[in-house]
Amino acid sequence: MSAARPIRLIGGKGGVGKTTVSTALAGAFAARGRHTLLVSTDPAHSTADLLGLPLGGEPVAVTDHLEAVEIDPEAVADAYVEAVRRDVHRVVSPEVRTTVDRHLDLARRGAGTLESALLDRLADLLAGAGSRWERIVVDTAPTGHTLRLLAMPEVLTGWIQGLVRQREKARGVDRMLRNLAGDETAADDPVLERLHAQRQRLARLARHLRDEAVVHPVLIPERLPIEETVRAVAALDEAGLTVGALVVNRVLPPDADGAFLASRRAQQQEYLDEIARRFAGRDLVQVPQLPRDVSDATGVAEVRDGLIPLLAD
Known part of the structure; x- marks a missing residue:
């Protein structure tokens, strides 16, 4: 089953090292000759900082077999709202366009608009899994945002189906009125077309x-x-998504010396034992704490070796 799953989503609480793990895993796939795309959905732009490259909304080459893209939800939302504006202007009278524009401008920065736009762009990129890219690694935002994002396709699909039904009813009324007036020409409906495409x-x-x-x-x-x-x-299991190996990051190495570190190691071991107990039956991959912060490609390369078990997951 794992060989047929080319998309890897890296999630977790803020500050646990998701970006480092994502970047290292993508680099590990690329080092094995897998044409890989690294996607950042985190607005902190940490991926670009780690790679030392400016990233934007289109994939750019990082190394052989590795490309990276950083989704800017606000830029994507701007483009999405403007496309909706053009479509709506085509089917409403000039008198109501000002009201439409005001509502669209208010919606432009709403959380739902940003997340919907992010999903749109993510959908475009994930469509290339297995064809354009052999592996896609997604560095997600912190856990709560990621869980909302993963649930939104199902939620929005139902919402859009409701909008489609309402729009089709309105079109039926319009068609009846045109027929009564002797106009039997079919009218294009870009709003309905966009709703169907979005669904x-x-x-x-x-x-x-x-x-x-x-x-x-x-x-x-x-x-x-x-x-x-x-x-x-638990939420991922309930949503029907596949949870792979958990990555336990920043594990102190056994040779870290000194009484202070020995005490930290002892407490850490209690937590490691708890992790093993509470996630019994799930694969765990430990990544050791490095002596220095991971802030560039060299540090990422040091993390890469610890993630080799994920390559076959």
Whole structure:
């Protein structure tokens, strides 16, 4: 089953090292000759900082077999709202366009608009899994945002189906009035066309996530990340998504010396034992704490070796 799942979603609590793990995993796939795309949906732009490259809305080459893209939800939302504006202006009278524009401008920065636009762009990129790219690694935003994002295709699909039904009823009334007036020409409806296209796009995205994606939660051996990961894994299971190996990051190496570090290691071992107990039956991959912060490609390369078990997941 794992060989048929080219999409890897890296999730977890903020600050546990998702971006480092995502970047290292994408680099590991690329080093093995897999044409890989690294996608960042995190507005913090940390992926670009780690790679030392400016990233934008279109994939750019990083190394052989590796490309990267950073989705800017606000830029995508702007383009999406403007496309909707053009479509609506084609089918409403000039008298109501000012009202339409005011509502669209208010919606432009709404959380739902940003997340919907992000899903649109993500759907476009994930459609290339298995064809344009052999592997796609997605560096997601913190857990709560990611869970909302993963649930939105199903939620929005139902909402759009309701809008389609309302729009089709309105078109039926319009058609009846035109026929009574002796006008039997068929009128284009760009709004209805866009709703149908959006519903199909979301349905494809839901299939990609359900059938082709593996979610790798990242946590560190501390109390709050453990508790959040327990809840996140339960939510992912309930959503029908495949949870792969958990990545336990920043594990102190056994040769770290000194009384202070020995005490930290002892407490950490308690948490590692708890992680093993609470996630019994799930694969765990430990990534050691490095002596220095991971802030560039060199540090990412050091993390890469610890993620080799994920390559076959």
